[in-house]
Amino acid sequence: MTVYTLGLVGAVVTLGVIFEMLRRRKLREKYAVFWVLLSVLIAAVAVYPPLLERAARMAGVEVPANLLFFVASLVLLAVNVQLSSEVGRLEERVRTLAEELGLQRLTLERQVRTGRRAHDESSGDKSPDDRYTAGMEDPDAWETEELDRPGIDRPLEGYGPGTWDEAG
Amino acid sequence: MPERPLVVVPAWNEEDSIAGVLSELHAVCPALDVLVVDDGSHDGTAGVASLHGASVVRLPFNLGVGGAMRAGFRYARREGYDAVVQVDADGQHDCAYVKVLLDALGEADVVIGARFAGAGRYDAGRGPRRWAMSLLAGTLSRLAGTRLTDTTSGFRAAGARALPIFADHYPAEYLGDTVESLVIAIRAGCTVQQVPVVMRPRYAGRASQSPLRAAAYLVRAVTALGLALVRRRAFV
Numbered sequence: 294m295t296v297y298t299l300g301l302v303g304a305v306v307t308l309g310v311i312f313e314m315l316r317r318r319k320l321r322e323k324y325a326v327f328w329v330l331l332s333v334l335i336a337a338v339a340v341y342p343p344l345l346e347r348a349a350r351m352a353g354v355e356v357p358a359n360l361l362f363f364v365a366s367l368v369l370l371a372v373n374v375q376l377s378s379e380v381g382r383l384e385e386r387v388r389t390l391a392e393e394l395g396l397q398r399l400t401l402e403r404q405v406r407t408g409r410r411a412h413d414e415s416s417g418d419k420s421p422d423d424r425y426t427a428g429m430e431d432p433d434a435w436e437t438e439e440l441d442r443p444g445i446d447r448p449l450e451g452y453g454p455g456t457w458d459e460a461g
Numbered sequence: 462m463p464e465r466p467l468v469v470v471p472a473w474n475e476e477d478s479i480a481g482v483l484s485e486l487h488a489v490c491p492a493l494d495v496l497v498v499d500d501g502s503h504d505g506t507a508g509v510a511s512l513h514g515a516s517v518v519r520l521p522f523n524l525g526v527g528g529a530m531r532a533g534f535r536y537a538r539r540e541g542y543d544a545v546v547q548v549d550a551d552g553q554h555d556c557a558y559v560k561v562l563l564d565a566l567g568e569a570d571v572v573i574g575a576r577f578a579g580a581g582r583y584d585a586g587r588g589p590r591r592w593a594m595s596l597l598a599g600t601l602s603r604l605a606g607t608r609l610t611d612t613t614s615g616f617r618a619a620g621a622r623a624l625p626i627f628a629d630h631y632p633a634e635y636l637g638d639t640v641e642s643l644v645i646a647i648r649a650g651c652t653v654q655q656v657p658v659v660m661r662p663r664y665a666g667r668a669s670q671s672p673l674r675a676a677a678y679l680v681r682a683v684t685a686l687g688l689a690l691v692r693r694r695a696f697v
Contacts, residue, residue: 388524388528388633391520391521391522391524391528392520392524392528392531392532392535393535394520394521395498395499395518395519395520395521395532396518396532396535396536396539398518398519399516399517399518399519399536
């Protein structure tokens with residue numbers, strides 16, 4: 294088996310893995326596009342080696358494989374830097390959400406408290422707020438209590454993973 | 462002096478000391494609103510704090526002082542406060558100086574309670590750690606156009622001008638809540654001033670004294686300062 298066959302096998306396996314991950318929804322299209330293009334490029338070089346040789350001659354690299362290694366390491370470096378930056382952006386978003394969650398929770402706790410007080414004072418008549426505060430007498434309860442939340446614990450009607458398969 | 466100041470206490474697993482801090486605050490200035498930001502504690506910090514009459518924002522996980530403080534600034538902006546004083550939950554800061562910091566807000570947008578400024582004694586150690594401190598102090602003094610000696614102090618106050626800036630851009634990185642936040646405020650046109658304060662020794666944990674740690678601190682301080690200086694100006 295020549296090195297080019299090996300390259301072709303590698304490219305095909307990569308394409309297969311990418312496709313399977315897309316199928317299982319483990320990879321988003323926007324990230325898959327890059328890897329698919331890269332695999333196709335590798336396959337092209339494997340099928341038609343003069344492509345690499347010509348590129349090496351143009352770049353002034355004596356051994357074509359060295360050009361391949363150089364370009365490959367640059368590409369991998371770039372991908373890693375890009376992912377690091379993406380992680381940082383996500384961290385910043387998570388941070389903002391966490392802060393916002395803490396603030397909203399305090400607001401809600403206060404509403405529950407004032408709602409309850411209003412309820413106690415006007416004994417009897419249910420205030421409209423009770424619809425929202427029912428079952429939340431203890432603000433800590435929402436950490437442990439199982440709430441029936443559509444879309445989180447159980448899929449929304451007609452939008453669950455099951456319906457997707459049935460439709461297909 | 463601000464009309465509606467808020468005291469923000471960032472707290473992470475401080476159930477032993479937070480009660481003392483809150484009662485002290487209440488004794489010194491009973492009219493002040495206090496917000497404790499529970500930075501993802503695993504102990505009873507939040508419960509103890511609400512028992513002592515503070516409003517408590519509970520963050521779902523630990524974000525560090527920067528994250529806790531930004532939540533505090535956001536709360537202050539939303540609720541219409543016009544100044545924020547940061548007091549640490551470990552009892553290191555003497556609450557009697559909260560009034561001093563607030564008074565100084567009449568003359569500056571950001572006020573730092575500084576340990577080296579005459580009132581108290583503070584041993585910054587020697588070697589790399591001290592170099593780092595004086596490098597930070599020198600650079601930031603020049604930038605602020607006033608003498609700053611204790612730039613890493615967490616005992617500080619922000620006035621009406623600095624508050625919305627910090628609510629949007631309070632860094633979470635290492636030394637971001639102290640050094641970089643100052644750079645951000647100065648670049649946004651805020652004035653900075655320091656007032657001398659006395660600080661108590663920390664209940665637990667001394668500042669790192671080992672030479673290796675001190676050297677690492679120097680490197681991180683230089684990095685944080687350098688980055689803060691060259692970073693793009695925060696959009697205000």
